[in-house]
Amino acid sequence: MRQGPFVLTFLVGAILIAIFFIPHYRAQQVQTQLLDWANIVYAFALALGSISLLILHATKVRAGGSQAKYSLVTVAALSVITIAGVVQGVEEGTLVNRVYNAVNAPLASTMFALLAFFIASAAFRAFRARNTEATLLLATALVMMFGRVSIGEFVWSGFPPLTEWLLDVPNLAAKRGVAIGVGLGAVATALKIILGIDRSYMGKA
């Protein structure tokens, strides 16, 4: 029984790799079927996760304490939206749709807007010229900033082409180097799991 998940992982992994090279419509139908099954598994996992979340926060509400109010909001929001979604659906004009557009979307936009301040604080720390590498980073960042704003061209006309060169040559070379490594690493990781070499995802050492 303990070998079951590994056998299943190997079979599904091997079949999907084979299907990648087989364009036959029957093989593609098998792939579509497997992907549909993955969606069903996801739906069950989502239900399981939501129930677990509800139980955790309900327990916190019952226990009381200074953070219970946050848990109460979570329980209330999760319950109301789930019930409204099941009863009314999620189409235009329904409660879920209105809450999504009037609450969730503005909150997400607000959070995203905060990114500018986080970038500023991270850049301030990164660009302090503590050593040679940091100084090089600072100099490159200054060139990039001057090359990307209109005033930069007035200061020195060479800024925009220098910026382009930085992006197209050293930056792209580094990115491609990382991309090749990531690609090969991804293949190695997938093979490790399909062949059962790495079973730590099941808690096995």
Added chain:
Amino acid sequence: MDEALDVRWFDPSRLNLLIGLTLFILFLLINLRRALRADGGLYIRTLPALQALDEAIGRATEMGRPVLYLPGLGDMSEVGTLAAVTISSRVARRVADMGCGLLVPCYDPVVAVLIDSATREAYTQAGRIDSYRSGTVQYVAAAQFAYVAAVTGLMLRDRPAANVYMGSWYAESLFLAETGNETGAIQIAGCDQVTQLPFFVCSCDYTLLGEELYAASAYLGREPVQLATIAAQDWAKILAAAVVVAAVIATFFGFTDIDKLLKTS
């Protein structure tokens, strides 16, 4: 209708990929044999980010604060997430051994279920299943900024002593890493997204770059067969570099059709 159906049993435009995959499996088999025969195991260079992991968990134990492990925003179809799940098991084992708390808020429900199962098993293997608390691994929200709000709130309230970010990350990387930095936690990140790496490098104490994320589980486990996969990866990289150089030379001498041999559909 039937005429439109593809009845080929092999896609010739993917022959180069099949050859590449076959070579990779061959490298893997050769290195597995080498690893099993080598007395001291295969050499693997030191990764400071993973060396610091024990230090970070030890610090959390001394401070009586939890370790926060974040497996990224990817789902199980992303290899970065697979790596994050395998690393979570190693981290959970060390946390269980040292006896400090662990918090794993997840974005994807399937990832949450898998990490929960792996973490329970790791605690069991450490003989500390009694220390495992329900809610250690928790599905939070499958919405990017709702997840960010929940995790940053957790960071500010519970003040974890160590934050470990592994997996696939997007715009939320800097939010989380900067908030973690403000709380004074030791931060270790691993990311396979080139666009997010600079953010982690700026805000974290240690960062695993690109493919190092995939090597982390093998590095922490130190099993010979796991290290063999890293050696096979290195051989494949040497081959890839040789092919790139050969392609450049061939193009220089006018054999421009070489790109057709390397392209795939």
